[in-house]
Amino acid sequence: RIEDWVSQGHERKEIAVLYRSNAQSRQFEEQLIARGVPYRVYGGLRFFERAEIKDALAYLRMISNPMDDTSFDRSINHPPRGLGQKSVDQIREYARHNNLSLWSAAGEMIASNQLTARSKTAVISYIDLILALQQQSLELSLSDQIKISIENSGLVEHFAKDKTEKGDARRENLQELIGAGKSYEIEQANTLENISVLDAFLSHAALEAGEGQADDWEDCVQLMTMHSVKGLEFPLVFLVGME
Numbered sequence: 001r002i003e004d005w006v007s008q009g010h011e012r013k014e015i016a017v018l019y020r021s022n023a024q025s026r027q028f029e030e031q032l033i034a035r036g037v038p039y040r041v042y043g044g045l046r047f048f049e050r051a052e053i054k055d056a057l058a059y060l061r062m063i064s065n066p067m068d069d070t071s072f073d074r075s076i077n078h079p080p081r082g083l084g085q086k087s088v089d090q091i092r093e094y095a096r097h098n099n100l101s102l103w104s105a106a107g108e109m110i111a112s113n114q115l116t117a118r119s120k121t122a123v124i125s126y127i128d129l130i131l132a133l134q135q136q137s138l139e140l141s142l143s144d145q146i147k148i149s150i151e152n153s154g155l156v157e158h159f160a161k162d163k164t165e166k167g168d169a170r171r172e173n174l175q176e177l178i179g180a181g182k183s184y185e186i187e188q189a190n191t192l193e194n195i196s197v198l199d200a201f202l203s204h205a206a207l208e209a210g211e212g213q214a215d216d217w218e219d220c221v222q223l224m225t226m227h228s229v230k231g232l233e234f235p236l237v238f239l240v241g242m243e
Contacts, residue, residue: 021225025041025044027183028240041224046208050170052173058071059149062133063133064199081125092105106123107127129152156174184204
């Protein structure tokens with residue numbers, strides 16, 4: 001145990017947890033945070049800080065609250081849906097000028113024909129997608145809500161176009177997010193009051209992303225892939241998830 005190692009006069013930075021792929025870091029991050037143990041993901045970002053996870057969470061937040069401007073901004077044209085930057089800027093300006101959310105501004109601009117035909121089609125497609133995801137999510141488990149969001153949004157298909165190792169890692173991370181949802185729902189069964197499991201999960205994700213990694217100078221456990229560890233040495237090594 002980490003506590004035993006430290007109590008014997010050793011340092012946490014002498015400990016390495018090695019796994020097959022970056023997507024596997026999430027479960028160890030979660031447990032280390034819960035136990036107040038500082039750590040770093042060597043050569044990478046924490047799970048909830050990874051770009052593809054932020055993309056997926058943006059769609060989930062839009063399902064929960066379409067008035068979330070940050071999530072609207074991140075998801076409106078990702079994956080690309082034929083919406084030019086000029087049109088996005090027009091929506092932002094209209095929202096600012098009229099003191100509206102981006103979602104409301106987009107709706108009003110469609111109704112008043114203030115977008116080009118191509119941009120209008122793209123924005124309508126996006127709005128229809130979010131409304132459809134909201135409707136489909138009503139009777140689904142959290143993991144299924146995540147699954148249909150990353151699939152129907154086009155994120156899975158988008159990252160599948162990248163045939164490199166990086167593309168594979170991003171798809172694995174998205175699949176791990178589904179697993180995170182399933183685990184969270186099981187752990188929180190019958191404990192949530194006056195809040196949906198989706199909202200609770202989004203709060204949980206925001207909290208974990210906000211914790212931050214330990215700084216380079218801190219004595220912390222090292223998490224990394226087998227590939228990343230090449231050339232490094234640690235007195236205490238855990239090999240996990242190698243199957």
